[in-house]
Amino acid sequence: MSRSGYSDKELAALVGIAPSTCHARVRALRESGVLRGFHAQVNPAAVGRGLQAMIAVRLQPSARARLSEVAHRLAQRPEVRDVYLLGGVDDVLVHVAVRDSPQLRAFVLEHLSTRPEVAHTQTSLVFEHVHAPGTASI
Known part of the structure; x- marks a missing residue:
């Protein structure tokens, strides 16, 4: 196989x-x-991480030189599924899967909004993930 x-x-x-x-x-x-x-392809809900979110992160202008370092630090967290470096208003998009809303709040507070290099976060809940044509695993 x-x-x-x-x-x-x-x-x-x-x-x-x-x-x-x-x-x-x-x-x-x-x-x-x-x-x-x-x-x-792991089903997050089946492993106790039924709440997913996309968190847009804007860094302080003085921290943008450390963008890659910040992204790699976030990628090491067990809650994090993917980290995307962006062009535009936001610098990073973080896809997380957590147990519940208190765990999501704790992640945002402990690893994002209270960090000195972070200027702003915007959290959006993921209700459903629909795969685009041609991206399904074969």
Whole structure:
């Protein structure tokens, strides 16, 4: 079975090619850097993290030189699913999955709004995540 969750035979049948051709193409895509890896899609609610939010963060002008450092620090937190560096009004967008609203509030207070480098945060709750066409794992 390949790391995609399908065997080479199953994947080949889905796209209408021979399994050996499929294996060679997947290997070539990995070697060329088109495919960077494979991942499991975890249901946050199933592991006790049913509340998700996107938090826009604006840094103090004096802290913008440390943007990468701030982003990497946030990415180390267990609540954080993704961190995006942005252009525009906000500097960082943080996707978090937490147990409940008190845990979300604690995360924002402890790791964002009370930090001296943070000028502003805006939290938006995620009600549902709809995958765009072509992004579903195969």
